[in-house]
Every structure is written in C-alpha cells, then in structure tokens.
Amino acid sequence: xxxxxxxxxxxxxxxxxxxxxxxxxxxxxxxxxxxxxxxxxxxxxxxxxxxxxxxxxxxxxxxxxxxxxxxxxxxxxxxxxxxxxxxxxxxxxxxxxxxxxxxxxxxxxxxxxxxxxxxxxxxxxxxxxxxxxxxxxxxxxxxxxxxxxxxxxxxxxxxxxxxxxxxxxxxxxxxxxxxxxxxxxxxxxxxxxxxxxxxxxxxxxxxxxxxxxxxxxxxxxxxxxxxxxxxxxxxxxxxxxxxxxxxxxxxxxxxxxxxxxxxxxxxxxxxxxxxxxxxxxxxxxxxxxxxxxxxxxxxxxxxxxxxxxxxxxxxxxxxxxxxxxxxxxxxxxxxxxxxxxxxxxxxxxxxxxxxxxxxxxxxxxxxxxxxxxxxxxxxxxxxxxxxxxxxxxxxxxxxxxxxxxxxxxxxxxxxxxxxxxxxxxxxxxxxxxxxxxxxxxxxxxxxxxxxxxxxxxxxxxxxxxxxxxxxxxxxxxxxxxxxxxxxxxxxxxxxxxxxxxxxxxxxxxxxxxxxxxxxxxxxxxxxxxxxxxxxxxxxxxxxxxxxxxxxxxxxx
Amino acid sequence: xxxxxxxxxxxxxxxxxxxxxxxxxxxxxxxxxxxxxxxxxxxxxxxxxxxxxxxxxxxxxxxxxxxxxxxxxxxxxxxxxxxxxxxxxxxxxxxxxxxxxxxxxxxxxxxxxxxxxxxxxxxxxxxxxxxxxxxxxxxxxxxxxxxxxxxxxxxxxxxxxxxxxxxxxxxxxxxxxxxxxxxxxxxxxxxxxxxxxxxxxxxxxxxxxxxxxxxxxxxxxxxxxxxxxxxxxxxxxxxxxxxxxxxxxxxxxxxxxxxxxxxxxxxxxxxxxxxxxxxxxxxxxxxxxxxxxxxxxxxxxxxxxxxxxxxxxxxxxxxxxxxxxxxxxxxxxxxxxxxxxxxxxxxxxxxxxxxxxxxxxxxxxxxxxxxxxxxxxxxxxxxxxxxxxxxxxxxxxxxxxxxxxxxxxxxxxxxxxxxxxxxxxxxxx
Numbered sequence: 007x008x009x010x011x012x013x014x015x016x017x018x019x020x021x022x023x024x025x026x027x028x029x030x031x032x033x034x035x036x037x038x039x040x041x042x043x044x045x046x047x048x049x050x051x052x053x054x055x056x057x058x059x060x061x062x063x064x065x066x067x068x069x070x071x072x073x074x075x076x077x078x079x080x081x082x083x084x085x086x087x088x089x090x091x092x093x094x095x096x097x098x099x100x101x102x103x104x105x106x107x108x109x110x111x112x113x114x115x116x117x118x119x120x121x122x123x124x125x126x127x128x129x130x131x132x133x134x135x136x137x138x139x140x141x142x143x144x145x146x147x148x149x150x151x152x153x154x155x156x157x158x159x160x161x162x163x164x165x166x167x168x169x170x171x172x173x174x175x176x177x178x179x180x181x182x183x184x185x186x187x188x189x190x191x192x193x194x195x196x197x198x199x200x201x202x203x204x205x206x207x208x209x210x211x212x213x214x215x216x217x218x219x220x221x222x223x224x225x226x227x228x229x230x231x232x233x234x235x236x237x238x239x240x241x242x243x244x245x246x247x248x249x250x251x252x253x254x255x256x257x258x259x260x261x262x263x264x265x266x267x268x269x270x271x272x273x274x275x276x277x278x279x280x281x282x283x284x285x286x287x288x289x290x291x292x293x294x295x296x297x298x299x300x301x302x303x304x305x306x307x308x309x310x311x312x313x314x315x316x317x318x319x320x321x322x323x324x325x326x327x328x329x330x331x332x333x334x335x336x337x338x339x340x341x342x343x344x345x346x347x348x349x350x351x352x353x354x355x356x357x358x359x360x361x362x363x364x365x366x367x368x369x370x371x372x373x374x375x376x377x378x379x380x381x382x383x384x385x386x387x388x389x390x391x392x393x394x395x396x397x398x399x400x401x402x403x404x405x406x407x408x409x410x411x412x413x414x415x416x417x418x419x420x421x422x423x424x425x426x427x428x429x430x431x432x433x434x435x436x437x438x439x440x441x442x443x444x445x446x447x448x449x450x451x452x453x454x455x456x457x458x459x460x461x462x463x464x465x466x467x468x469x470x471x472x473x474x475x476x477x478x479x480x481x482x483x484x485x486x487x488x489x490x491x492x493x494x495x496x497x498x499x500x501x502x503x504x505x506x507x508x509x510x511x512x513x514x515x516x517x518x519x520x521x522x523x524x525x526x527x528x529x530x531x532x533x534x535x536x537x538x539x540x541x542x543x544x545x546x547x548x549x550x551x552x553x554x555x556x557x558x559x560x561x562x
Numbered sequence: 563x564x565x566x567x568x569x570x571x572x573x574x575x576x577x578x579x580x581x582x583x584x585x586x587x588x589x590x591x592x593x594x595x596x597x598x599x600x601x602x603x604x605x606x607x608x609x610x611x612x613x614x615x616x617x618x619x620x621x622x623x624x625x626x627x628x629x630x631x632x633x634x635x636x637x638x639x640x641x642x643x644x645x646x647x648x649x650x651x652x653x654x655x656x657x658x659x660x661x662x663x664x665x666x667x668x669x670x671x672x673x674x675x676x677x678x679x680x681x682x683x684x685x686x687x688x689x690x691x692x693x694x695x696x697x698x699x700x701x702x703x704x705x706x707x708x709x710x711x712x713x714x715x716x717x718x719x720x721x722x723x724x725x726x727x728x729x730x731x732x733x734x735x736x737x738x739x740x741x742x743x744x745x746x747x748x749x750x751x752x753x754x755x756x757x758x759x760x761x762x763x764x765x766x767x768x769x770x771x772x773x774x775x776x777x778x779x780x781x782x783x784x785x786x787x788x789x790x791x792x793x794x795x796x797x798x799x800x801x802x803x804x805x806x807x808x809x810x811x812x813x814x815x816x817x818x819x820x821x822x823x824x825x826x827x828x829x830x831x832x833x834x835x836x837x838x839x840x841x842x843x844x845x846x847x848x849x850x851x852x853x854x855x856x857x858x859x860x861x862x863x864x865x866x867x868x869x870x871x872x873x874x875x876x877x878x879x880x881x882x883x884x885x886x887x888x889x890x891x892x893x894x895x896x897x898x899x900x901x902x903x904x905x906x907x908x909x910x911x912x913x914x915x916x917x918x919x920x921x922x923x924x925x926x927x928x929x930x931x932x933x934x935x936x937x938x939x940x941x942x943x944x945x946x947x948x949x950x951x952x953x954x955x956x957x958x959x960x961x962x963x964x965x966x967x968x969x970x971x972x973x974x975x976x977x978x979x980x981x982x983x984x985x986x987x988x989x990x991x
Contacts, residue, residue, distance in 0.1 A: 070868075072960050078867050080688055082885050085871040091881035097667050098882035099870045106871035130699075133953065133962045137656060138868045157703075157733055200704060202812065202847045214734070325694075325843065337692040340849055341960050342699040343733065349692070528733050530698040530725060532574055535585045535963050542964055546657070546953060 008033050008045050009489065014053030014468060017435055018060065020444040020457030024436045030058065032464040035489035039460045053468055056483060059439050060456050061120025061465030063446040066240075066270055066305050067387040068317050069110050070124045070138030070147070072131045073347035076337050077104035077315045077388075081351060083333075084315070096498050103314040103351070103388040107141040113394055115144035116496050118467035118482040121446075121455060121507070124149040125189055125240060125270065126319045129156070130342045130531060132183035133538060133547065136506060140549035144492060147549065148450070148507035150240050151183040152319055154190030154222045155197040157343040158524050163225060164215045169232070170514075176229040177513035178521060182537040184551060186450060186509045187237035188230060189270075191319040192244055193222035196346045199322035206322070208244050208254040208261065219244050220261040227265040233511035234557035236451025238266030238303065243275045246323040250279040252288030256295055264301055268449070271307025271386035273368040280423075285360055287424055289370030296375050303449060304375065305382035308368035308399055309361065310391030315351040317389060324348020343528065354391070362420035364390075366413070372403055373429045378440040379448070397480035403433040404475045438475075451554050452507065464489035506549045511556045575599065576965050577606040578910060578947035581855025581957035582698070582719050582726075589968060597969065603720035610948065612912065612930065614969055619929035619942035630974070633941050637924045638986035640903050640938070646879060647671040648901035650892040650917075653857040653910040655952030655965065658976030659865040662907065665984045672877035672901065673866060674892035676908065676915055677859040680821040682887050684852050685863075685873055686829040689887075693836040696815060696849035697958040702726045703733040706740055707811035709804075711772060711818040711835060713746045716754045718819050719853050719957070723756045726851075727817075735812070743804060745775060765804065767796045770825065775801070776834030783808055783841055808838075814848040821854070853957045857910055860955040861962070893917065909943045909976050926976055944973035 009032040016023050016030070031038040031047065041047065068074055078085070081104055090100035090109050099106030105113065114122055122142070127135045127149040139147035153159050153176065162171060176188060194217060195206040201213040208219045227239040243258040245251035255275040259267065269275065272292060280286035296302050313332075318324050321338050325348060328336045332353040340346045354361040368390065375381040383400070387393035402409050413421050421427065433441075447456020454463045468484040481496030492500045522533040544550040576585040577599070590600040599610040621633035641647055649662055649671045666673055675681060687693060696704075708727050716722050731737060742762040744753060747769055753762060767775050774793050781788030782805035791798030808814050816835050823831055835850060842848035854860055863874050870876050872885035895901045896919045904923045908915050912928040922938045925931070929942040946952030947965030952975070955962045 075864055075867050076688075078871050079685065079863075079873050080692055082689060082872055085883070085885070089882045092667055092878075097664070097869075098878065099667075100882065101871040104871070107868045109871065128960070130961050133964070134864070134960075137865075137953070137962070141660070141869055200700070200813070200847060331692075335690065335692040337688065338694045339960070340696045340700045340704075342697045343703055527731065528699070528703055530702060531961060531963065532585050534574060535576060546951060546964060548657075548660075 007049070008041060008047045010041070010047035010050040011058065011466070012050050012052050012054070014056050014058035016058050016458055017439045018458040019436055019440045020447070021459050023458070030458060032486065032489040035464050037458055037460060037462045037464050037466070051484065055471070057435065057469040057471055058458065059467050059469070060443045060458055060462070061467050061485065061487070062118050062442045063121040063456055064114070064119055064384065064393065065123050065382055065446040065450060066125045066384045067122050067393055068124060068126065068389070069122055069142055069387070070107065071127055071135035073126070073317045073319070073349055074104060074138065075134070076347070076349045077317050078106070080335060080337060080349060081315060095501055102394070103392050107138050108143060111143035111145055112498050115485055115487070115493050115498060117394070117396060117480065118469070118485050119145060120465035120485070120487050121146045121452070123147065123186070123450070126191060127151050127183060127185055128319070128341055128345045129179060129183045130344055130536070132185065136184060136538070136543065136547045136549060139506065140503070140547050143501050143503055144487065144498070146504035146507055148186040150187035150189040150237070151179050151185040152189050152191055152345050153179060154193040154226060155195070155345045157197065158521065160194070160197060160212070160215045160217060163217055163221065169225070169228060171517065172225055173229045173233055174513040174517035175521070176226065177233050177511040178517050180235070180509060180511060184506060184508050184538050184543055186507050186554065187235065187240055188226060189240040189242065190222060190226055191242040191345065192246065192322055193219040195219065195244060195322045196319060199325065199346070200340055204322065204326065206244060208257045220257065223258055223261040223267070224263055227262040227267050231265045232560050234559045235509055235511055236557060237449055238268045240268045240270055242270050242320060245275070246318070246320050247274050247327065249277050249285045251275050251277050252291055255292060259295055259299060259302055262301060266301050268303045270305050271384065271389065272304040273307045273309065273364060273371060273390065276367050276371060283359060285363065287363060287367045287370060289367045289374060290425060293371055293374035296380065297377070303380040303382070304371070305384040306368050306371050307384055307386035307390045309354050309364040310385060310395045310398065311354045311356040311361065311365065312391065313351070313353045314388045314391055315349060317347070317349050319345050319347050321346035321348045324350050356416045359417045359420050362417035363423060365416060366420060366424035366426045369402060369409070369426055370424060370429065373431045378437040379445045381441060382446060383441045397476040400438055400479050401474065401476040404438065406430060406432050451509065453555070504549065506543060506551045507554060508551045509554050509556055512559060575968065576947060576954070576963050577602050577610070578945070578954050578965050579606050579609040580719055581853060581860065582721055583855070583954060583956040583963050584721055584725065585963055605720055613928070613945045613948040616928070616930040618972065621942065622936060622940040624938060625936040630941065633939050634979070634982055634986060636939050637905070637983055638990060640922050640924060641669050641905070641983070642987055642990050644669070644903035646901050647903045647905060648892060648895055649905045649907065650674045651676045651906040651908045651915060652862045652874070653908045654862065654976040655858065655946035655954055656861060656865055656962065657952060658907070658909065658946070658980070659862040660869070661977040661980035661984070663866060663869045665980050666878045668984050668987055670879045671905070672879065672890050672895060674875050674890060675859045675862055677821065677857050678874060678891060680854065681859045681863060681874065683820040683823060683829045683832055684854065686887060687833045687836055690833065691836070694839050694843060694849055695958070696851055697960045698726050698956065701815045701849070701851050702729050704813045705815040706735050707807055707814040708740065708742045709814060709816045710742065710744045711746065711816065712822045713748055714822040715817055715819050715853055718821060718856070722853070723754050728757060741807065743807070745772065763800070765796065765800045767793070771795055772823070773831035773834055776831065776838055779805055780834065780838045780841055783838065808842055808848065809846065812847060814842060815851050816848065817851045817853060819853040851958070855955055855957040858954065860957065860959050861953070864955055864959065896921070907976055909945055926979055929973060941979055942973055943976050943979060944971050946975070949973050950975045
C-alpha cells in the first residue's frame with residue numbers, strides 16, 4: 007500500500023531540513039520521497055499547514071524492569087488516582103508516576119513517541135525488563151545493561167586484566183542481555199554500599215576492591231569506544247543529589263579521558279554549596295564544561311512539581327534519601343552481586359527552596375548548553391517527573407514569557423539564586439526536533455529512524471502548529487508507526503507491538519569460559535540461563551530483536 | 563534457552579517445582595522411553611517423573627470426553643453469560659498470566675492466586691512501608707549471619723542451605739565462619755543436617771510468640787529499655803546475645819517463608835522482621851530474604867503488576883482494574899457468592915487444589931489432576947518446564963528464568979487455551 011503525505015511542512019534536522027514544504031510517501035513501512043514508478047497512492051493525507059517530524063525517541067525512561075514493578079506494587083494510589091479505562095481497541099490499566107506497561111505505551115504514542123529506551127537493566131533482570139517492554143505497546147524499545155558494580159567486572163579490573171578482556175566482557179554482556187548500550191550507576195558505589203559504605207567519591211578507594219570510581223568510568227568508556235558501540239558509556243555519576251556534587255561531576259567528565267561519555271540526569275549532579283542553605287546551582291559550570299568538551303553529551307532529568315516516585319539502581323543514595331519519602335514508604339534491594347535498586351516516592355513542591363532550585367537548574371542546563379545535538383530532553387521518568395510532562399517542558403524551553411511566569415511562582419529565594427530569569431534563549435522547533443529525534447537516533451546508532459530521509463522507517467508524527475507548544479506536542483494530529491496510522495488526534499486508533507533494538511559488537515568467545523566458571527562458582531544462575539537468545543526474545547518474551555550496526559572496532 | 567526442539571540442547575534444566583528455581587539439573591535419557599531428571603532435590607525428581615510419565619488426558623464437559631473445541635465453546639458460553647467471573651488458581655507461567663490478564667480485561671473477571679494469602683502477607687508490608695531485601699546470589703556470597711524465622715524454610719525450599727545459606731565458597735568472608743540462628747519451635751523439628759552444628763544456635767520460641775520476639779529484638783537492637791526476658795517461653799539471655807550479634811554482623815540475612823507464617827494478620831509479624839532489618843541498616847548492613855514463588859505466585863503477581871499496575875486480587879469488573887487485597891480474596895468471593903463462574907488454573911501443582919463451590923467451574927489443569935466432583939469443564943494443559951517452554955520467577959522476584967520443554971506433548975499451554983478462549987469471546991461480542 008502506498009500512502010501520500012501531501013504538502014506538510016517538514017522539520018528534519020538530520021537532513022538539514024527546516025520548514026520545507028514537501029510531499030512524502032510511505033511504502034512497506036518506509037519513507038520515500040518519490041512514488042515508485044507507476045504506483046498511485048491508495049491513501050492521501052492533506053497535510054497543508056501541518057508540521058511533519060520523525061517519531062520522537064526517548065533515550066532515558068524507566069519503563070520496564072524489576073524496580074519499576076516494585077514502584078507499581080508499592081503505590082496502588084498512583085493507579086487509583088490515574089485510571090485508564092479499556093476501549094474497543096485498548097486495554098485498561100493506568101498510573102501516573104509508575105504507569106502500567108500498557109498505559110505507558112499508549113501515552114507515549116499519543117504524544118508522538120515511537121521509540122523508548124530503558125536505561126538501567128540489571129543483567130540477571132534483563133528478561134523482566136524485556137518482557138515488560140514487550141508489553142509496552144505502540145513503541146520500539148531497547149535498554150542499557152548496568153555494569154560497574156558487578157563483582158565480576160570489579161574483580162577483573164582488580165586483577166589487572168587487559169583492556170581487551172574487559173572489552174570482551176562488555177560485548178558479551180550486550181549480547182547476553184539483548185541491550186544496545188551500557189550504563190554505569192554510581193560506579194562502584196552500589197557495591198560499596200553492600201560493604202556498608204555510605205558515600206564513595208570519584209577518587210575514593212572502594213572498601214573492598216583496589217579501585218576508584220574514576221577507574222571504572224575510564225575503563226568502561228574506553229571499552230565501548232574500542233568495541234565500536236555507538237552509544238557512549240551512559241553514566242549516572244557519583245554523589246547523586248548531594249550538595250556540592252558538581253565537582254565530582256566535572257571529575258567524572260575528566261575520567262573519560264576524552265572517550266565519549268554521556269552523563270545522564272545531570273540536573274541531579276549540578277549542585278553547589280553556596281548561600282545560606284548550602285545548596286546552590288552549579289548549572290553554569292556544568293554547562294561550560296559540556297560546551298567545551300565535544301566528547302560529552304547529557305540528558306537533563308528535569309524536575310517538575312508534583313507527586314512522583316524515584317526509581318534508581320543507586321541504593322547508596324536512595325537509602326540515604328529514605329527520610330524524604332512521600333508517602334512515607336521506601337524499598338531497597340541488593341541484587342545478585344550485580345547491582346541493586348531503591349524506590350522512594352517523592353513530591354516536588356514549587357514552594358520548597360531545594361525543589362524549586364532543582365527545577366531552575368534543569369532549565370538552566372537546557373538553556374546554557376549550546377549544542378542541541380548533545381543535550382537530550384528527559385525528566386529521567388519518573389525520577390524528576392513522569393514523561394507525560396514533556397509537552398509542558400517543551401513549552402518552558404520554547405516560550406520565555408511562559409517560563410518567566412512559572413519562575414515567578416516558585417520559591418522566591420530559589421528564583422533569586424538562579425540565573426534562569428536572565429536567560430533569554432528560546433528553543434526553536436528545529437532545536438526541539440534535534441533533541442527529541444535526530445540526536446537520540448544518532449547517539450544510539452539508529453540509522454533507520456529519527457529522520458525523514460528516503461528509506462527511513464516510517465515513524466512519523468504530524469502536528470498542528472500552535473503558539474502553545476504544550477498543546478501542540480501533547481496531542482499530535484497523526485502518528486505513524488512503521489507506516490501505519492496508530493494515533494489520530496491524540497487517540498489510539500490501531501494498537502501495535504514494537505521490537506527490541508540491539509547491538510552486537512564482536513568479541514573473543516574465550517571470555518565465556520571465564521564468565522561461566524565465575525557463575526558456576528558464585529552465582530545461582532548458570533551461563534545457559536543468563537543469556538537471552540533471539541528465539542527467546544521473539545517467541546517467549548514477545549519482542550523480536552532488530553540489530554543495529556556497530557562502528558568499526560578499534561584496537562585495545 | 564528457549565526451544566521446543568531437541569531436549570538434548572536443553573541441558574542444564576531448570577526445575578519449576580519450588581521458588582528456588584534450581585537451574586543445574588540434567589535430563590537422564592538412558593532409557594529414552596522413561597527420561598528422568600537427574601540432580602536436584604527429591605521433590606524435583608518426584609514431581610518431574612510424575613509429570614513426564616503422566617498419561618495423556620482428554621477434555622471433559624459434564625464428565626464426558628469431548629474435543630478441545632467443544633470444551634472451549636462451553637467455556638466461552640459460560641464466561642460470556644457470567645456477570646462476575648473469577649479467574650483463580652493461576653499456577654501458570656508468564657505467558658499464561660499474560661493471557662489470563664487479557665481474558666480478565668476482556669470479560670470483567672477478578673484475579674487471585676491459590677497462594678494469595680501467603681503472597682499478601684508480604685505485599686501488605688511492602689505497600690504499607692516498603693522493605694529492604696536481597697537475592698539468592700547476594701545472600702550466598704555476603705551473609706555472615708543468617709536468621710531463619712520458623713521451622714519450614716529448608717523443607718519448603720529443599721536446596722536452600724546447599725545453594726544459598728551454606729555454599730561451598732563465597733566471594734566475601736569465609737563460609738566456614740558464617741553463623742546461623744534458628745528462631746521457632748525447633749525442639750519438635752530436626753535442625754537441618756546440612757547446617758554446621760557448631761555455628762548454629764537455636765532460639766526456641768513458640769510459633770505464636772515469633773511476632774513478639776521480633777518486636778523485642780528490635781527494642782534490644784535499638785538500645786531501648788526493653789526487658790530481654792519479657793517473653794516467658796523465650797530465653798532472654800539468648801535474645802540479648804542475638805541483638806548484639808545482629809549489630810556486629812556485616813551482612814545479616816533474615817529469612818522467612820510467608821507460606822509458613824499462617825497466623826491471622828501475619829503481615830504484622832513480617833513487618834516486625836522487615837523493620838528489624840531496616841533498623842540494622844542505620845549502622846550496618848542487613849537484608850531480608852522472603853521465600854516464595856513455589857506455585858507461580860511471584861510470577862503471576864509480577865505480570866499482573868506490570869500489565870494492570872496493581873498486584874493480584876485485582877478485578878476488571880468495571881471499565882478498568884480495581885484492586886482490593888481484602889475484598890478480592892478468592893475464597894471469600896466464593897463464600898460470599900460474589901462470583902458466578904470460576905475458571906481455575908493450575909498447570910503446576912497437580913494437587914487437589916480446586917476449591918469446592920456450587921457455581922459453574924471450568925478448570926485448566928494438569929492432565930493427572932484428580933477431582934472429588936467432576937467440574938463442568940476440564941481442559942488438560944501442559945506443565946511449563948516439562949511439556950512446553952515458559953518463564954518463571956524465582957523467590958527473590960529479581961530473576962525470571964526460562965523453563966525448557968523436556969518432552970514432546972500434545973497438551974496445550976495455558977496461554978494457548980486462554981488465547982483461543984479470548985478469540986471466541988471476541989467473536990461472540
């Protein structure tokens with residue numbers, strides 16, 4: 007079937023197109039710029055005056071895996087207050103901060119998103135993450151496997167094995183867990199907490215292993231560069247949420263020694279200690295560092311006011327934050343000599359000095375980092391706020407008047423301590439399209455999406471232009487997934503299932519013997535069960551894999 | 563590992579018969595006509611032999627042998643007539659539960675697991691205040707003090723000591739220096755023989771005093787002016803020593819099986835152990851290891867939670883899920899006559915698990931299931947991990963493992979039967 011999208015205004019930064027009126031065709035789920043010879047469109051959409059972008063991509067959203075399910079189980083009120091009824095086409099199941107998988111998929115699609123990436127997959131829990139994402143309809147998914155607190159990596163590094171061995175282990179992990187990237191969370195710190203350490207700074211020695219977090223960041227970022235994995239090491243830095251943590255964030259950037267590094271939810275890592283309350287914004291210093299180092303990318307983890315739940319692998323800091331739980335309940339878990347998780351519900355209040363300043367710091371970072379290709383639009387769902395707040399966030403970035411009105415509402419001391427009121431920048435639609443489509447596709451190595459070029463996957467979102475960006479991005483007119491219309495006027499019209507995006511760097515299989523022996527000696531799961539096969543993904547888990555290309559491998 | 567193909571490729575094998583989900587078993591095919599599981603515990607071998615050698619079975623409607631199509635037709639009729647269907651039992655795998663949820667959302671059913679009582683003793687605690695837990699591998703490598711609450715953990719989970727509590731070696735600390743404290747009416751029960759005598763302490767306590775014991779221990783650990791001898795049946799000096807041991811331990815692990823703690827409102831007792839663990843974490847490390855998962859309670863609860871947003875005991879009678887862990891207990895729904903059709907699913911236990919009820923009863927069960935009274939419909943289904951592949955959650959809820967298929971079988975899976983049932987209901991709608 008040939009579909010014609012007639013006369014839309016294209017915003018396609020990956021191909022340098024900013025507001026060109028052009029026809030597009032959809033054939034076999036792919037985008038064409040010309041109709042195939044002799045074929046006439048069976049269906050034509052008149053998109054005169056409408057904006058056409060690629061489907062949006064969220065590169066950091068906690069939508070699947072054990073810790074998300076703990077949050078759901080612990081917080082039935084989150085479901086009760088946000089029900090979603092079944093329709094003739096869609097299943098029921100709601101939620102806000104920790105939505106059901108079904109609600110998350112529907113809502114993402116209703117907002118024009120077509121791909122989502124779960125950033126914190128513990129290798130032994132990868133099956134669960136993929137099963138939950140398989141049950142997240144409408145979107146393609148993928149994940150980043152967590153390393154850097156697993157005792158095997160820490161042991162290998164402590165023994166001083168070669169970088170080549172580390173690279174093999176990292177590559178094996180990507181294969182075994184069916185992931186597309188590697189994340190490290192509080193490198194060494196989750197493990198240190200199991201030894202009763204309550205903090206671990208970037209240059210502090212781990213209580214058991216002769217290693218510093220700096221060593222882990224360098225080793226893993228180098229491994230991914232040498233393996234040719236497109237996505238840089240995804241780093242949740244040391245000292246999450248600790249006043250004065252900007253210095254360890256800057257040190258983490260240095261620790262990569264020039265290898266590509268992605269610092270995630272950097273808002274939570276951009277705090278100074280100035281002022282009477284010993285809590286201040288270090289947004290300017292962090293933004294300057296990012297602007298000067300081209301190997302660095304960030305996502306913000308914007309805070310929005312209201313009830314949410316914080317979900318993190320960082321047990322060390324989640325346990326420390328337990329006294330802030332709202333409502334007053336929290337769960338922490340040590341997991342399988344690999345990592346851990348902590349789930350702490352939280353309510354951000356605009357009149358609270360710290361929360362208000364967190365909100366302002368996030369916006370400062372968005373507005374002070376110059377290159378939209380290296381800063382990504384996230385709330386670290388649900389840690390800063392649920393992903394459903396993205397349209398509101400986009401308006402804050404695009405509309406200075408609106409932003410300053412909001413600034414006037416927050417705690418006045420926080421407003422006074424922030425540079426935000428003096429920042430005049432307003433994001434353009436082109437820049438929003440970069441940070442929500444083109445750049446995430448590029449940094450994840452997804453050549454087939456995030457753009458409207460010929461041959462691209464026909465994941466397309468069509469908007470009615472509006473002065474109110476929140477309204478425009480909240481309810482797109484049309485969303486196409488793989489060439490099929492799945493959302494019309496913000497409502498699901500065709501439920502579909504996605505696939506899992508993976509990467510397969512080459513490695514020396516000899517590492518498997520070493521890993522197998524380790525598992526046999528110390529673990530409670532054997533090698534055969536650790537690894538998820540393609541067949542299991544497709545038949546059992548219910549989400550077939552799509553393999554994306556690595557860059558050429560460079561020598562260790 | 564996910565295959566319906568050659569079983570030789572499936573070594574080693576994962577056992578679906580308790581929440582430990584041991585994955586180091588093998589299939590002995592010396593006698594190809596009588597394959598047997600090798601390794602594992604006695605229960606694994608007995609249960610698997612029974613499942614591997616069971617005779618094939620037929621669908622029954624009103625006691626008469628029928629084909630699957632006829633049985634499905636009757637199920638679809640009953641469910642479409644029903645105003646308040648109950649989907650219970652739910653001893654099934656991930657895909658079986660996925661199908662059960664789709665069906666429940668489609669026909670307005672209420673869901674509960676046959677082990678729901680035990681499951682909710684833990685879940686009510688999680689929902690009230692949260693907890694701090696660990697997993698099998700973490701406990702295996704890190705525990706230096708193990709507190710076993712009750713007397714049944716090691717019999718309900720036969721390889722617990724061998725695989726978790728007293729492994730041959732551990733990453734951190736010497737297993738040979740690990741201490742074990744057993745709390746409960748141990749005088750009547752043999753202490754596990756695989757625990758080292760010289761490092762095992764028994765603190766005798768009647769079952770009905772365990773909650774008090776936990777509270778007292780919390781007080782002693784916190785340095786409150788509690789009287790260690792406040793419980794007449796429990797040795798106060800032992801408790802004082804235990805409190806000190808807990809504070810000195812680097813990683814104490816507190817183990818219980820909610821299935822054993824069956825006193826009314828046992829969740830309050832469990833909360834005491836949870837809070838003890840959290841208190842200890844103010845100064846040192848400790849974690850709880852709640853044991854569960856044996857008949858798929860953890861498995862089905864996980865799937866229900868991610869798809870509906872709520873744990874089990876959720877009802878789809880209205881336009882969306884509504885959750886009530888007290889009102890939606892299946893035994894009470896039947897007793898109060900608040901369900902008018904029971905679809906009972908038990909692909910694993912093979913026991914006489916079906917509750918007695920006068921409402922129309924449709925059963926998806928093991929082929930060797932026996933009944934006191936034949937149900938309106940019986941559809942034999944395969945055992946996950948024996949007759950078809952599947953996914954199953956371990957006790958610690960962190961590690962779903964794939965189950966393989968050990969023998970060719972014409973028995974359908976729960977997921978297949980429920981999928982066909984939903985198609986029929988949709989076609990009728």
